[in-house]
Amino acid sequence: MSKVSIVVFTILLALIYLVYTGSYGLLEIMIALLTGLGVSLLFAQDLVRNTWKLSLTRFMRAVAYLAKYFTVIEARAHWGVVKLILKPGAEYRPGIVRVPYGVNSEYSIVSIANSITNTPGTVVVDIDEDRKFFYVHWIDVQAFDDQDARRAVSEVFEKELSRIFE
Structure with a gap:
């Protein structure tokens, strides 16, 4: 596993951690990076089979997907369920x-x-x-x-x- 792969995997995991916790303070960012690094060092060789697929383009697509998913797609789905719940009969x-x-x-x-x-x-x-x-x-x-x-x-x-x- 290359150093670049570990760095990319660490940043991706840290971003996922920050999105799920919803906290973006300096301490939380440091915890996210350390947690991401720890998981990367322990599991990246098992999780990333094709290191040649790791690229900045794919990474940016993943970030864009997560942003779209957690804002637009989730909001529409939540709104649809709310309408079902609140609709009389x-x-x-x-x-x-x-x-x-x-x-x-x-x-x-x-x-x-x-x-x-x-x-x-x-x-x-x-x-x-x-x-x-x-x-x-x-x-x-x-x-x-x-x-x-x-x-x-x-x-x-x-x-x-x-x-x-x-």
């Missing part, structure tokens, strides 16, 4: 839908599944890696057709994350 259709995916790397698959699960109203309950399907519990099913469900549930994640991990 709302009739929604919870169910499990099959959502195909077209990515190959484990990182892409896991990242898409996590993005779906972290978004309010949807949870990945199973992954069929042989047939390339997520099975997603959706609080208000809008489409049962595989491709329509993909467009509604995971297409934006797959598009962005495949540019980072594939």
Whole structure:
């Protein structure tokens, strides 16, 4: 594992730590960097298999994706669930839908599944890696057709994350 890989991995982990904690003071930044460095030194060789894929471009895409995900995508999903909850006599259709995916790397698959699960109203309950399907519990099913469900549930994640991990 190269020094550049460790630095990149440390910064990425520190940014994720800071976003999740929501605290950006000097002490918190130092803790984030030290935690990121510790995890990088311990696990980077197991987590980063293709060091040639590490690049500033992919890193910036990841940062842009996280910014978009935590602001725009999450806000829309939260608002949709709030509308369902507050709508008097709302009739929604919870169910499990099959959502195909077209990515190959484990990182892409896991990242898409996590993005779906972290978004309010949807949870990945199973992954069929042989047939390339997520099975997603959706609080208000809008489409049962595989491709329509993909467009509604995971297409934006797959598009962005495949540019980072594939």
